[in-house]
Amino acid sequence: MRVLHVFTQARLERVRDELAGDADTALSPDEAATHVEPVRAVASELCTPLRQCGTTMDVTGCVGEDVSREFGAKPVFVGGRRRSPVGKGRKGSTAQRVLLDAPCPVTFVRDPA
Structure with missing residues (x-):
């Protein structure tokens, strides 16, 4: 793993x-x-x-961003935190890109903080 x-x-x-x-x-x-x-x-x-x-x-x-392809990961579990739409637009969201672009199942796990 x-x-x-x-x-x-x-x-x-x-x-x-x-x-x-x-x-x-x-x-x-x-x-x-x-x-x-x-x-x-x-x-x-x-x-x-x-x-x-x-x-x-x-x-x-x-x-980088294209890690699911680079590492051949499947499935992928992505951790992240809650961000406003403005925060995502200004800083970007690696977690969001992985969720949308991964060629395999992705599970998002929210940071409790």
């Missing part, structure tokens, strides 16, 4: 800035994804049940 976190370039840079401190090397998208709280929460919840079923989980981070 793969937990995939999709960053915009700007969001990846913010996460890198928050985590880097005085580090000379930038974190890869994979490394940055392991520090994003929703990803950590999903990984924590799924780790034991997956291990009991004899499978493992990888956390992957990437920058």
Whole structure:
């Protein structure tokens, strides 16, 4: 199983800035994804049940939008938060693009916050 976190370039840079401190090397998208709280929460919840079923989980981070095709994902579970139409129009919505463009079943999971 793969937990995939999709960053915009700007969001990846913010996460890198928050985590880097005085580090000379930038974190890869994979490394940055392991520090994003929703990803950590999903990984924590799924780790034991997956291990009991004899499978493992990888956390992957990437920058882009067409991830369902790029990673051959099926089915896809998309996490997101409630945003106003103006917020979506101004900033875009990766979750919405995945919901509309994925070539496979997509389940949207709303962030409770």
